[in-house]
Amino acid sequence: MFKVKPFIKLVILFQLSILLACAQPQKKETKSIESKIKSNMLSKPNNPYYSNTDTTKLVLEDSVWKRILPNDVYEVSRNADTERPFTGKYWNTEEKGTYYCAACGNKLFKSDAKFSSSCGWPSFFEQENKQSVVYKTDNTYGMERIEALCGRCNGHLGHLFDDGPPPTGKRYCMNSIVLDFVPEVK
Numbered sequence: 240m241f242k243v244k245p246f247i248k249l250v251i252l253f254q255l256s257i258l259l260a261c262a263q264p265q266k267k268e269t270k271s272i273e274s275k276i277k278s279n280m281l282s283k284p285n286n287p288y289y290s291n292t293d294t295t296k297l298v299l300e301d302s303v304w305k306r307i308l309p310n311d312v313y314e315v316s317r318n319a320d321t322e323r324p325f326t327g328k329y330w331n332t333e334e335k336g337t338y339y340c341a342a343c344g345n346k347l348f349k350s351d352a353k354f355s356s357s358c359g360w361p362s363f364f365e366q367e368n369k370q371s372v373v374y375k376t377d378n379t380y381g382m383e384r385i386e387a388l389c390g391r392c393n394g395h396l397g398h399l400f401d402d403g404p405p406p407t408g409k410r411y412c413m414n415s416i417v418l419d420f421v422p423e424v425k
Contacts, residue, residue, distance in 0.1 A: 281344060281419055288392075289344040294370065297343050297392040308342055315414045316342045316394035319379075319386070324359025327415025331355070335423040337367075342417065345391035347371050350423070354404055361418065363411040364403040372411065374399060387411055 283289040286307040288297055304317050314320040324330070329338070338348040338361075348363045348371075356362035366372040370390045377386035377398065385399040396413050403410035 281339065281421060283344075286342075289342075291339055291344045291346065294345065294391060299392075304342070311416050312341050315417050316340075316389075316392075316396075319377075319395040321397075322360075322414045322416050327360060329361040329413075329415040329418055329420060330359055332361075332420075334420070337421050337423075338363075338413075339419040339421070340389040340392060340394060340396070340417065341419045342394040343389060343392035344419070345371060345389050347389065347396070347418070348411070348413075356403070356410055356412070358410075358412055360397060360412050361415055362403070363413065364405075364407045364409055366411065372396065372399075387413070389417075 280291050281289070288299065288307065301317060305313055308316060311322075315322065333350075333353075335350045337346060337350070338353075339346055346367045348365075348367055352363045352365040354362055354364055373388050373390045373393070375386045375388060377384045387396045387399045388394060389396055394417060396411075396417055398412050400410040400412060401408060
């Protein structure tokens with residue numbers, strides 16, 4: 240009788256399991272990813288408050304924000320820091336999709352409202368809806384500006400200027416670091 244050594248048995252079983260796994264259809268996982276993108280759903284396991292569908296106002300202690308946000312997002316969102324121009328990941332992208340607040344997941348802008356302003360930050364002429372972005376007077380650095388904040392978590396996004404294109408004449412000058420982007424599925 241032919242005897243197979245235990246090690247060879249293990250190798251054969253391992254190879255068979257790989258073959259069987261590769262032969263299984265992978266559509267279920269792909270469909271799941273596609274359906275999340277189609278429905279513009281993102282999740283952040285370290286941030287239990289992040290939601291692309293919840294529009295309830297979110298008020299958290301600063302210590303909670305510091306714990307759940309990456310340091311660079313925290314500095315811009317909670318301390319009104321600004322990323323250097325021409326360094327953000329979305330300043331010159333033309334991909335179609337939707338932009339969300341990186342701190343809380345609130346829907347902010349559609350790519351159809353994005354335009355090239357040559358200022359070095361992603362710019363939009365219109366917000367997603369009247370509640371997605373709120374405003375506050377900003378007199379820092381001896382300038383008179385309008386600060387743009389997330390309508391859900393009140394996080395700093397950037398500033399609003401009156402030098403944008405038609406139809407609104409507005410330029411929402413945003414920091415890429417506080418934006419999440421979900422591409423449009425074709």
